Amino acid sequence: MRQVLLVTGGVVLAVSLIVGFSALNQANQEQLELTSRLQSRSQVLADSLAESIEPSYNTRATSTLQRVIDRFVSSERLAGLGVFDSSGNTVAASEDLPLPEERNFIANVMDSDELRGSFVPRGEVTYYVVALPLHEDERVVGALTVAQNATYIDESIRSIWWNSLVRLFSQILLFAAAIFILVRWVFYRSVSKLVQSLQAIRKGDTPADTLEGDGFLRPLAGEISKVTSSLRQARTAASEEARMRLEKLDSPWTADRLREFIKAQLKNRPIFVLSNAEPYVHTKVKNTVEWTVPAGGVVTAIEPVMEACGGTWIAHGSGDADKKTADAEGKLKVPPEEPKYTLKRIWLTPKEVAGYYNGFSNEALWPLCHMAHVRPQFRKEDWHEYKKVNGLFAKTLLQEVRHLERPIVLVQDYHLALVPALIKKSRPDAQVAIFWHIPWPSAAQFNICPSRKEILEGMLGADLIGFHTQQYCNNFIDTVGNEVESRIDLEHFSVFREDHRTFVKPFPASIAFPGIAEMHRKPDRSMLESLGIQSKHLVLGVDRMDYIKGILERFKGFEFLLDAHPEYRGTVTLLQIGSPTRESVEKYREYAAQVSAEAERINGKFGTRDWKPIVFEHRSYPHTTLRELYRLADACLVTSLHDGMNLVAKEYAAARGDEAGVLILSQFAGASRDLRGALIINPYSAEETSAALRAALTMSKTEQHRRMKVMRASVSDYNIYRWSAELIKALLRLE
Numbered sequence: 001m002r003q004v005l006l007v008t009g010g011v012v013l014a015v016s017l018i019v020g021f022s023a024l025n026q027a028n029q030e031q032l033e034l035t036s037r038l039q040s041r042s043q044v045l046a047d048s049l050a051e052s053i054e055p056s057y058n059t060r061a062t063s064t065l066q067r068v069i070d071r072f073v074s075s076e077r078l079a080g081l082g083v084f085d086s087s088g089n090t091v092a093a094s095e096d097l098p099l100p101e102e103r104n105f106i107a108n109v110m111d112s113d114e115l116r117g118s119f120v121p122r123g124e125v126t127y128y129v130v131a132l133p134l135h136e137d138e139r140v141v142g143a144l145t146v147a148q149n150a151t152y153i154d155e156s157i158r159s160i161w162w163n164s165l166v167r168l169f170s171q172i173l174l175f176a177a178a179i180f181i182l183v184r185w186v187f188y189r190s191v192s193k194l195v196q197s198l199q200a201i202r203k204g205d206t207p208a209d210t211l212e213g214d215g216f217l218r219p220l221a222g223e224i225s226k227v228t229s230s231l232r233q234a235r236t237a238a239s240e241e242a243r244m245r246l247e248k249l250d251s252p253w254t255a256d257r258l259r260e261f262i263k264a265q266l267k268n269r270p271i272f273v274l275s276n277a278e279p280y281v282h283t284k285v286k287n288t289v290e291w292t293v294p295a296g297g298v299v300t301a302i303e304p305v306m307e308a309c310g311g312t313w314i315a316h317g318s319g320d321a322d323k324k325t326a327d328a329e330g331k332l333k334v335p336p337e338e339p340k341y342t343l344k345r346i347w348l349t350p351k352e353v354a355g356y357y358n359g360f361s362n363e364a365l366w367p368l369c370h371m372a373h374v375r376p377q378f379r380k381e382d383w384h385e386y387k388k389v390n391g392l393f394a395k396t397l398l399q400e401v402r403h404l405e406r407p408i409v410l411v412q413d414y415h416l417a418l419v420p421a422l423i424k425k426s427r428p429d430a431q432v433a434i435f436w437h438i439p440w441p442s443a444a445q446f447n448i449c450p451s452r453k454e455i456l457e458g459m460l461g462a463d464l465i466g467f468h469t470q471q472y473c474n475n476f477i478d479t480v481g482n483e484v485e486s487r488i489d490l491e492h493f494s495v496f497r498e499d500h501r502t503f504v505k506p507f508p509a510s511i512a513f514p515g516i517a518e519m520h521r522k523p524d525r526s527m528l529e530s531l532g533i534q535s536k537h538l539v540l541g542v543d544r545m546d547y548i549k550g551i552l553e554r555f556k557g558f559e560f561l562l563d564a565h566p567e568y569r570g571t572v573t574l575l576q577i578g579s580p581t582r583e584s585v586e587k588y589r590e591y592a593a594q595v596s597a598e599a600e601r602i603n604g605k606f607g608t609r610d611w612k613p614i615v616f617e618h619r620s621y622p623h624t625t626l627r628e629l630y631r632l633a634d635a636c637l638v639t640s641l642h643d644g645m646n647l648v649a650k651e652y653a654a655a656r657g658d659e660a661g662v663l664i665l666s667q668f669a670g671a672s673r674d675l676r677g678a679l680i681i682n683p684y685s686a687e688e689t690s691a692a693l694r695a696a697l698t699m700s701k702t703e704q705h706r707r708m709k710v711m712r713a714s715v716s717d718y719n720i721y722r723w724s725a726e727l728i729k730a731l732l733r734l735e
């Protein structure tokens with residue numbers, strides 16, 4: 001639409017310029033012509049008048065002169081007539097004779113002995129005044145002036161402009177309408193049709209040779225169709241190659257390899273993922289709908305897998321434009337720019353969200369599983385909503401798989417602990433895994449949960465339970481041993497209950513390691529410039545605004561550094577990206593306010609006019625911007641008080657294609673088991689954090705490379721494709 005308006009605007013501008021110039025030209029010519037006609041008429045008139053006046057003037061018959069003048073003025077419809085003596089004094093003149101303002105106009109005419117004319121504006125009327133010398137015996141003895149009304153010249157010019165304007169407007173209207181219709185209904189329609197046809201081919205809905213192109217786009221469509229066919233062939237060849245490579249186990253896991261693995265192993269059995277968070281949230285922004293990827297580890301981990309394998313992802317539709325962008329069943333194809341799998345949204349009432357999500361998930365289970373000294377709140381009504389919503393997720397899945405045999409179901413996280421048992425009860429043939437993205441606490445700690453038994457029984461409905469680390473698996477087995485009547489096989493890490501066996505295994509979650517092109521791109525500093533950061537060193541923190549992430553402790557460590565080592569004042573900035581999260585939960589609102597106040601306090605203590613020690617951005621950024629910042633940061637600070645894995649730590653290492661930069665990582669994050677090259681700290685100790693910061697800022701490039709290499713190798717080797725392949729392999733092996 002914008003383009004249509006631009007084209008129309010351009011044409012309108014061009015037409016206006018053409019009409020404007022031609023009107024200007026016409027007006028100029030008309031003015032020249034009318035003026036010259038008036039001038040010659042005035043001259044002829046003045047000459048003949050002079051002949052009639054000279055005899056009376058020479059005999060000094062003033063009263064005769066006055067009569068002659070009055071007669072001429074009324075008979076020739078002149079605006080005025082005047083006779084002057086050699087000193088320029090009026091001898092006889094008509095009433096209100098207009099004269100030019102030029103001083104000595106009459107005297108100059110007599111001196112030069114030449115006729116002269118001039119336009120004289122008077123109020124709304126313009127006169128043309130001609131003066132010529134009067135002679136006696138060839139001697140100049142006086143002057144005669146003749147004034148004529150010249151207003152009609154202005155009027156004529158004005159009417160030319162007015163006519164041109166009317167013509168211009170009608171032409172603009174006509175052109176604009178014609179162009180709009182032409183572009184909108186001919187050009188735009190043909191291009192949209194071609195684009196739709198291309199999209200259908202890309203999604204595999206229609207074969208490449210069905211590409212449609214109307215009229216003038218037909219040759220283009222033909223060419224594109226050929227290119228598409230060759231791409232298809234190339235893709236098939238690549239896929240075949242990947243399948244063959246699959247046999248070689250030492251090759252790295254990629255999206256292609258995972259896709260081939262799934263094809264070979266699952267033989268077209270589709271994958272279903274269930275999670276609370278959806279990968280794409282649609283929201284209304286003014287009059288348009290926009291989508292965003294929400295901040296959070298589950299989405300980061302699962303999205304690349306779904307993109308590679310396709311399938312259906314069932315999640316809570318939380319955006320205010322989610323309903324509008326999905327079909328009647330709550331389904332839509334995503335990613336929005338290049339659809340590869342189906343997202344099925346579940347709709348929840350505000351009461352359900354308050355009880356199941358804010359209440360039981362985030363105020364009970366979250367603090368229960370994280371040792372961050374926040375007291376869990378167990379409310380009966382929250383538990384009731386939690387059970388209800390888990391039932392809704394299970395029911396939705398069962399509906400989706402009703403015609404499928406042995407569906408593969410991957411349930412995600414602590415929001416859906418009861419779902420595995422609910423699915424298995426109706427569909428014992430389904431192969432169900434649940435992955436717990438957060439830590440599993442000690443048995444004693446979990447013991448305080450009033451619904452512990454139901455939660456464990458719900459999870460044990462799964463064939464496979466995954467955690468990030470072996471430690472969480474151990475804690476889980478201990479908890480089951482304490483709470484549920486069952487037989488535990490420690491050799492295989494499995495739990496027998498009634499007729500069912502559940503395996504418990506560690507699968508350290510990861511990220512999609514970036515490709516070569518991405519790795520060698522130079523970082524763009526414009527983001528830092530826009531935030532006013534000019535310091536020599538940049539330390540970066542990227543987190544959801546969650547109390548488990550230890551942001552206040554991180555600030556304390558940074559303050560300690562600035563206190564103990566004043567040489568860093570003015571040279572280092574801590575940029576903290578804190579993406580808003582769970583803002584309906586009071587604890588989270590309080591935490592965001594505390595972090596903001598602490599940043600201000602430290603900035604007040606050390607800040608100068610040109611330097612702000614902490615730049616706190618309490619907002620969400622797209623992943624592309626975060627990757628840019630990772631590349632620019634001399635150090636990345638991950639100070640979680642307790643964290644299942646922490647993918648930010650892995651993202652930082654993955655983004656450093658230059659093998660520079662230092663990762664400072666909490667010993668209480670699962671990632672500390674995988675990332676051996678990091679500087680490991682206890683985030684509760686400000687002194688330790690400060691020492692690690694100093695070590696990072698003074699570390700030699702060689703040491704940085706050595707450490708970064710180790711971390712990058714580990715993330716690249718155990719990336720998210722391998723994570724899901726291992727999980728699915730383990731699930732299939734249980735058959």
Ligand code: GDG
Nearest residue numbers: 295296297298300437509579620621643644645646647648
């Ligand atoms: C849970 C567990 C476990 C951050 N800001 C923005 C944004 N992010 C992205 C990061 C990263 C992800 O969110 C955060 O991942 P984490 O792993 O650090 O944390 P949790 O959300 O707590 O995730 C965690 C994870 O699940 C996976 O199993 O590692 O332990 O708590 O990818 O880049 N993303 C966008 N905008 C932001 O502003 N789009």
